[in-house]
Amino acid sequence: MGKAYVITSGKGGVGKTTSSANIGTALAMLGKKVCLMDLDIGLRNLDVVLGLDNRIMYDIVDVASGRASLGQALVKDKRFDDLLYLLPAAQNTDKTALTQDQVVQIVNEIKPDFDYVLIDCPAGIEQGFMNAIAGADCAIIVTTPEISAVRDADRVVGLLEQHPLKEEPHLIINRIRTHMMKDGSVMDVDEITHHLGVALLGIIFDDDAVITTSNQGEPVVLQADDPAGQGYRDIARRLEGESVPLMQMKDEVHPSFWKKIGNWFKKG
Amino acid sequence: MQDAAVLKGTNDGYEIILDDEADLNDVFAALRKLLKKLETQTATGSSQPIAFDIQTGLRLWSADNRSEIEKIFSKFQLFSVHKIISDVITKEESARILEQESVHILDRVIRNGQIIHIQGDVLFLGKIHEGGKLIVGGNVYVLGDVHGVIQAGYPDLEDKMIIGDVHNAQQVRIGEQHEILDDTNQKITENTVVYVNDLHVLDYGKVEDLKQINPKFFNQIGGVING
Numbered sequence: 001m002g003k004a005y006v007i008t009s010g011k012g013g014v015g016k017t018t019s020s021a022n023i024g025t026a027l028a029m030l031g032k033k034v035c036l037m038d039l040d041i042g043l044r045n046l047d048v049v050l051g052l053d054n055r056i057m058y059d060i061v062d063v064a065s066g067r068a069s070l071g072q073a074l075v076k077d078k079r080f081d082d083l084l085y086l087l088p089a090a091q092n093t094d095k096t097a098l099t100q101d102q103v104v105q106i107v108n109e110i111k112p113d114f115d116y117v118l119i120d121c122p123a124g125i126e127q128g129f130m131n132a133i134a135g136a137d138c139a140i141i142v143t144t145p146e147i148s149a150v151r152d153a154d155r156v157v158g159l160l161e162q163h164p165l166k167e168e169p170h171l172i173i174n175r176i177r178t179h180m181m182k183d184g185s186v187m188d189v190d191e192i193t194h195h196l197g198v199a200l201l202g203i204i205f206d207d208d209a210v211i212t213t214s215n216q217g218e219p220v221v222l223q224a225d226d227p228a229g230q231g232y233r234d235i236a237r238r239l240e241g242e243s244v245p246l247m248q249m250k251d252e253v254h255p256s257f258w259k260k261i262g263n264w265f266k267k268g
Numbered sequence: 269m270q271d272a273a274v275l276k277g278t279n280d281g282y283e284i285i286l287d288d289e290a291d292l293n294d295v296f297a298a299l300r301k302l303l304k305k306l307e308t309q310t311a312t313g314s315s316q317p318i319a320f321d322i323q324t325g326l327r328l329w330s331a332d333n334r335s336e337i338e339k340i341f342s343k344f345q346l347f348s349v350h351k352i353i354s355d356v357i358t359k360e361e362s363a364r365i366l367e368q369e370s371v372h373i374l375d376r377v378i379r380n381g382q383i384i385h386i387q388g389d390v391l392f393l394g395k396i397h398e399g400g401k402l403i404v405g406g407n408v409y410v411l412g413d414v415h416g417v418i419q420a421g422y423p424d425l426e427d428k429m430i431i432g433d434v435h436n437a438q439q440v441r442i443g444e445q446h447e448i449l450d451d452t453n454q455k456i457t458e459n460t461v462v463y464v465n466d467l468h469v470l471d472y473g474k475v476e477d478l479k480q481i482n483p484k485f486f487n488q489i490g491g492v493i494n495g
Contacts, residue, residue: 152380154398155380158379161379
């Protein structure tokens with residue numbers, strides 16, 4: 001029996017979908033069987049990030065309304081044998097097309113065959129959000145170091161306190177820019193974690209490769225030496241119960257003046 | 269047998285004691301009889317109006333029955349009811365008073381978008397995040413960390429106060445008065461008293477000056493006022 005995680009944030013654009021795709025892929029790389037569920041109905045793009053958009057036949061609303069079976073709607077990611085599946089969102093309807101009961105029913109149908117069900121929650125706190133948390137056992141809250149994202153995350157934590165899930169929520173701080181955090185122009189990791197009072201699951205450094213890889217439909221975790229990919233792989237291992245130390249913030253490499261001069265001589 | 273309505277003189281005037289064990293109809297009849305008797309007695313003497321205190325003892329009187337008393341009195345020109353005093357109240361009412369008169373200790377995080385309503389005074393030990401609201405009927409004593417909106421005396425009691433460190437708050441409100449702290453240049457320390465002054469304007473003082481700011485405040489502690 002698998003466990004269902006909802007990946008949520010309140011605010012849009014903080015990386016819910018990217019995080020869903022990457023954590024899902026990272027778990028599949030660890031040999032776990034994962035189903036990604038896109039609940040961002042009307043604006044689906046989890047399939048695009050995974051590069052599966054051309055394989056969609058049916059969607060979650062088709063399953064809920066009985067037009068298709070779950071097996072017909074699930075899209076298999078061929079890169080990972082039989083480990084990574086996607087249940088796509090519908091595009092030609094809106095978030096009111098599903099009820100909480102329908103979502104719970106679908107999640108319960110998926111759970112026995114998978115180790116993880118990751119639910120990609122839409123932005124906002126309306127019915128789409130309520131649908132997404134209805135089926136989940138645990139929430140993963142994604143935020144960035146921006147005040148607006150932290151405020152919305154705070155709101156979401158409050159809502160989760162009102163509608164408690166089986167387990168306490170986890171926090172991912174995304175898009176960390178080392179130099180801004182070091183010079184104090186944004187809240188640092190400890191401040192955000194302490195303010196929200198939510199256990200930290202991982203941090204992801206801001207990285208151009210996240211965008212380029214997602215444009216190619218290949219999650220960044222597949223890049224072996226990428227720091228953002230490393231962050232997501234660490235998160236997957238922590239979900240598996242391993243204790244993995246938090247990645248250290250390294251300064252961007254700026255060789256010192258004397259070293260530069262030294263380098264001239266080496267070349268000579 | 270003793271009458272169901274008995275007249276008694278006290279230092280403050282006259283009191284009518286209604287028997288709390290007699291049948292209600294007997295009580296009304298006895299009251300009518302008593303007032304009629306008093307009317308004939310006073311008609312010869314002075315024609316000063318008299319207001320009575322009505323003592324109802326251990327019987328719980330409904331609003332209808334109370335208005336019946338008023339109705340009986342309305343038939344007598346010179347007599348009126350000063351107040352009706354009862355030894356009992358409903359459980360509901362007592363719970364409300366208890367709620368209103370006790371100091372509630374609140375130790376929680378009030379997050380963005382959450383609104384917490386509490387009747388009575390609050391000793392706040394938790395944290396109000398930006399966008400969170402704590403709305404209190406009585407006074408608020410702040411030992412925690414306030415970054416949101418804090419209100420005392422909700423909805424319209426201007427004699428309530430906020431005491432403690434609110435310098436990080438977004439807004440302070442008392443009764444119908446409010447202030448956005450960004451707009452005020454008053455120095456607020458961790459020992460601030462926020463109150464409404466005689467001009468109905470929010471003002472800030474020090475805890476040391478509390479006695480001057482609100483002399484009644486210290487009389488209130490420990491007693492039921494709205495019983």
